[in-house]
Amino acid sequence: MHPFDTATLLEPLSDGHFRGHTSPAYANMVGPFGGVTAACVLQAALQHPARQGDPVALTVNFAAALADGDFELVARPLRTNRSTQHWSVELSQGGEIAASGSAVFALRRETWSAPEAAPPADIPPPDALVRSPVFGRPAWTRHYDMRFVRGPMPEVFDAAHQADSHSEVWTRDEPPRPLDFVSLAALCDSFFPRIFVRRRELAPIGTVSLTTYFHADAALLAAQGARHVLGTARALNFRNGYFDQSAEVWGDDRQLLASSHQIVYYRA
Amino acid sequence: MHPFDTATLLEPLSDGHFRGHTSPAYANMVGPFGGVTAACVLQAALQHPARQGDPVALTVNFAAALADGDFELVARPLRTNRSTQHWSVELSQGGEIAASGSAVFALRRETWSAPEAAPPADIPPPDALVRSPVFGRPAWTRHYDMRFVRGPMPEVFDAAHQADSHSEVWTRDEPPRPLDFVSLAALCDSFFPRIFVRRRELAPIGTVSLTTYFHADAALLAAQGARHVLGTARALNFRNGYFDQSAEVWGDDRQLLASSHQIVYYRA
Numbered sequence: 001m002h003p004f005d006t007a008t009l010l011e012p013l014s015d016g017h018f019r020g021h022t023s024p025a026y027a028n029m030v031g032p033f034g035g036v037t038a039a040c041v042l043q044a045a046l047q048h049p050a051r052q053g054d055p056v057a058l059t060v061n062f063a064a065a066l067a068d069g070d071f072e073l074v075a076r077p078l079r080t081n082r083s084t085q086h087w088s089v090e091l092s093q094g095g096e097i098a099a100s101g102s103a104v105f106a107l108r109r110e111t112w113s114a115p116e117a118a119p120p121a122d123i124p125p126p127d128a129l130v131r132s133p134v135f136g137r138p139a140w141t142r143h144y145d146m147r148f149v150r151g152p153m154p155e156v157f158d159a160a161h162q163a164d165s166h167s168e169v170w171t172r173d174e175p176p177r178p179l180d181f182v183s184l185a186a187l188c189d190s191f192f193p194r195i196f197v198r199r200r201e202l203a204p205i206g207t208v209s210l211t212t213y214f215h216a217d218a219a220l221l222a223a224q225g226a227r228h229v230l231g232t233a234r235a236l237n238f239r240n241g242y243f244d245q246s247a248e249v250w251g252d253d254r255q256l257l258a259s260s261h262q263i264v265y266y267r268a
Numbered sequence: 269m270h271p272f273d274t275a276t277l278l279e280p281l282s283d284g285h286f287r288g289h290t291s292p293a294y295a296n297m298v299g300p301f302g303g304v305t306a307a308c309v310l311q312a313a314l315q316h317p318a319r320q321g322d323p324v325a326l327t328v329n330f331a332a333a334l335a336d337g338d339f340e341l342v343a344r345p346l347r348t349n350r351s352t353q354h355w356s357v358e359l360s361q362g363g364e365i366a367a368s369g370s371a372v373f374a375l376r377r378e379t380w381s382a383p384e385a386a387p388p389a390d391i392p393p394p395d396a397l398v399r400s401p402v403f404g405r406p407a408w409t410r411h412y413d414m415r416f417v418r419g420p421m422p423e424v425f426d427a428a429h430q431a432d433s434h435s436e437v438w439t440r441d442e443p444p445r446p447l448d449f450v451s452l453a454a455l456c457d458s459f460f461p462r463i464f465v466r467r468r469e470l471a472p473i474g475t476v477s478l479t480t481y482f483h484a485d486a487a488l489l490a491a492q493g494a495r496h497v498l499g500t501a502r503a504l505n506f507r508n509g510y511f512d513q514s515a516e517v518w519g520d521d522r523q524l525l526a527s528s529h530q531i532v533y534y535r536a
Contacts, residue, residue, distance in 0.1 A: 097346045164384055215510070261527075
C-alpha cells in the first residue's frame with residue numbers, strides 16, 4: 001500500500017463519521033503535514049454514501065496542531081442540487097475541533113473551455129533537474145519527489161532576503177502514485193511556506209486556511225498518471241503576522257489541474 | 269442609513285442565531301448580489317457575543333439562490349485559541365441551507381512586513397475616469413461607483429472573444445461609505461464574472477465558492493476611509509462548466525487590503 005493511501009485511509013463509522021490516523025510517513029515539524037489533513041477532509045466527503053459528483057472546491061481551516069494518533073471526521077451533505085453538492089466536514093481529536101472544512105462537488109459536462117493563464121515557458125523537464133534534498137527535513141518531504149527550477153526551500157538560512165518568493169517546481173508522489181483528487185489536494189499544500197523562500201530565516205508558521213479549486217476532472221487526472229506535475233507558487237503580501245500564497249498545478253501537457261490559495265500565520 | 273448597512277443589518281435572535289432580509293437595493297439578476305450575502309455571513313460572526321479579533325479569512329459557498337425576504341443565519345465558534353478564532357456559519361431560508369461559510373479571526377500584532385506584489389503602475393486617478401454605466405444593469409451595480417481603467421463589463425454583447433479577462437477598476441460604495449471588513453467582503457465580489465469580459469456573450473453563471481483574505485487590519489481600513497480602492501481581477505482557466513477568478517483590492521496608498529478568489533459555474 002502506498003504511504004499516502006495509508007495516511008488518508010478512513011475507517012467508516014456510522015452516519016457520515018470516519019476515523020483516521022496520523023501517519024509517521026507524513027509527519028511535519030509539529031503534527032502531520034497539513035496537505036494530508038486536507039486530503040483526509042476531502043476523503044471523508046468523497047467516501048460518504050450520499051456523495052454525488054467530483055470536487056471542484058475545497059476549503060480547510062486549521063484550528064490546532066494534531067497530536068499523533070487517531071482523529072475523527074464527520075462529513076455532512078448540506079445541500080444537493082441537480083449538478084452540485086455542498087459539504088461541511090469537521091475533524092476533531094479528543095472531543096475538540098482541530099480542523100474544519102467545506103467542499104463543493106459537481107457533475108461536470110463538456111462546455112466551451114479555454115485557458116487564460118499559461119504555465120511558465122522553457123522549463124527543463126524533470127529528468128534534467130536534481131531532486132530536492134530531504135535530509136534534515138520533516139518526514140513528509142521524503143514522500144514527494146520535488147525538482148526545483150526556481151525558488152527552492154533554502155538549504156542554508158542565511159537571512160539573505162530575496163526580492164520575491166516565486167517558485168517553479170516539478171513534483172510527484174514518492175514512490176510514484178497515479179494522481180487523483182485526494183493526492184492533488186495534498187500536493188497543493190506541498191509548496192513550502194513562502195516566507196522561508198523570501199527571507200531565508202526560520203520562523204514559526206502555520207497555515208490557517210487553505211482553498212483549492214480543481215480545474216481537472218477525473219479523466220484529466222487519469223491522463224496525468226504518476227508523472228511529475230509543474231507547480232508555481234508566490235505570495236502577494238506579508239503583513240503583521242499573516243501572509244498569503246497562491247499556487248498553480250499544471251499537467252505536463254500544460255493543462256491547469258488545480259489552483260490553490262492559503263493564508264499563513266507567522267511570527268517574525 | 270446607508271443602503272449597505274440596511275442590506276447587512278442582522279437581528280440577533282438567541283444563541284448565535286440572526287435574522288436578515290434581502291434588500292432590493294442589492295438585487296442581482298436572480299436573488300441578491302452574492303457579495304452582500306457573503307457580507308451577511310461575515311456579519312453574523314462579527315456580531316456574535318463570543319467574537320475575538322478581526323477577520324483574516326472568509327469562505328462562503330453559495331448553495332442556492334436566495335428568494336426575496338427573510339433568511340436565518342447561525343454562527344458557531346468552532347475553536348478559540350490565544351490569537352485565532354475559527355467560525356462556521358450557515359445561512360438558511362425556509363429550513364433549507366442556501367449558503368454556508370467559515371471565517372478565521374485573529375488578534376494581529378506588528379511584525380516584520382513586506383509587500384511582494386504591487387498594484388499596476390501609471391493608473392489614472394478615479395477623477396480622470398468616467399463612472400461605469402448602471403442603466404439596464406442589476407440594482408446592486410447602482411450602489412458601487414466603478415471607474416474602469418481596463419476590462420469593463422461589456423456594454424454590448426457582440427461575442428467578440430477577448431485574449432484575456434483582466435480588469436483594473438477604481439471602486440467605492442455609492443453613496444460613499446467608510447470601508448470596513450463587511451463592506452470589503454462585499455466589494456471583493458463586485459468584479460463582474462470574468463467569462464462576460466472574456467467572451468462578451470451572456471451565459472447563465474453563479475459563484476459556487478468565494479474566499480477572501482483580509483491583509484488589512486482595522487486601522488488600515490480606517491485610513492482608507494470612503495475613497496475609491498483599486499481592484500484588479502483575472503481568471504486562470506475556463507473548463508467544462510467552471511472558471512476561477514482572482515482579485516486584489518489595493519488602497520489608494522498602494523497597500524494591499526484584500527485578495528479574493530472564487531470559482532464560478534457557467535453554462536456555455
